[in-house]
Amino acid sequence: AQTVTQSQPEMSVQEAETVTLSCTYDTSENNYYLFWYKQPPSRQMILVIRQEAYKQQNATENRFSVNFQKAAKSFSLKISDSQLGDTAMYFCAFMKQDTGNQFYFGTGTSLTVIP
Amino acid sequence: NAGVMQNPRHLVRRRGQEARLRCSPMKGHSHVYWYRQLPEEGLKFMVYLQKENIIDESGMPKERFSAEFPKEGPSILRIQQVVRGDSAAYFCASSPLRTANTGELFFGEGSRLTVL
Numbered sequence: 001a002q003t004v005t006q007s008q009p010e011m012s013v014q015e016a017e018t019v020t021l022s023c024t025y026d027t028s029e030n031n032y033y034l035f036w037y038k039q040p041p042s043r044q045m046i047l048v049i050r051q052e053a054y055k056q057q058n059a060t061e062n063r064f065s066v067n068f069q070k071a072a073k074s075f076s077l078k079i080s081d082s083q084l085g086d087t088a089m090y091f092c093a094f095m096k097q098d099t100g101n102q103f104y105f106g107t108g109t110s111l112t113v114i115p
Numbered sequence: 116n117a118g119v120m121q122n123p124r125h126l127v128r129r130r131g132q133e134a135r136l137r138c139s140p141m142k143g144h145s146h147v148y149w150y151r152q153l154p155e156e157g158l159k160f161m162v163y164l165q166k167e168n169i170i171d172e173s174g175m176p177k178e179r180f181s182a183e184f185p186k187e188g189p190s191i192l193r194i195q196q197v198v199r200g201d202s203a204a205y206f207c208a209s210s211p212l213r214t215a216n217t218g219e220l221f222f223g224e225g226s227r228l229t230v231l
Contacts (some may be wrong), residue, residue, distance in 0.1 A: 004157070042224060043204065043224055044225070045206060045208075045222035047219070047220070050219070077153075079128060091158070093157075093218075095218045099171075100148075100163045100170055101146070101148055101208070101210060101217075102148075102160045102171060104175075105157030105158045107156055107157050108157055112149055
């Protein structure tokens with residue numbers, strides 16, 4: 001079975017600063033994907049960033065980047081130049097390859113950006 | 116291009132009643148997924164459907180829950196004889212065929228079910 005652990009229930013960061021959200025996972029699979037999703041107060045889940053496990057290079061999307069450590073099964077999200085609109089719940093998720101988009105989500109980290 | 120549309124956004128039912136949640140996928144998307152989010156938890160997979168087919172229902176409770184995605188019309192998640200433990204947010208997501216196994220999902224805003 002796959003498990004995803006987010007050990008930081010709540011975090012806060014000053015506007016324009018950098019924050020890192022932690023995520024670890026457990027799996028015996030070799031081919032999989034990892035994701036960070038954002039859930040703002042509107043509750044819609046929005047994909048932030050995606051990483052294929054076979055790629056060594058860390059994914060980057062504008063102000064968002066990941067630190068993917070496959071051997072350690074760690075997948076942290078770094079948000080640079082934090083903005084007020086980044087305030088949301090952030091969920092780390094795991095998906096085995098070729099399983100029809102069946103995700104395993106962590107319990108989330110509530111991030112507040114302070115003006 | 117409208118996103119994934121879910122309705123109702125909020126639904127209140129008394130114990131023993133039936134709840135029906137509807138999901139219209141994005142235009143051109145043939146795959147629909149239902150996830151449930153209990154309070155203070157992440158989303159949990161329930162079921163994966165294509166038009167007229169259930170592909171994977173390994174996350175669905177064995178009783179009272181059913182899902183369909185007919186040839187015409189929205190996908191329906193049906194919960195019979197609801198109990199308080201069914202209170203949750205139910206999210207629908209969709210994807211086109213080309214991303215059916217790559218995790219590129221588009222989520223709706225969810226339907227929040229409250230059972231009194």
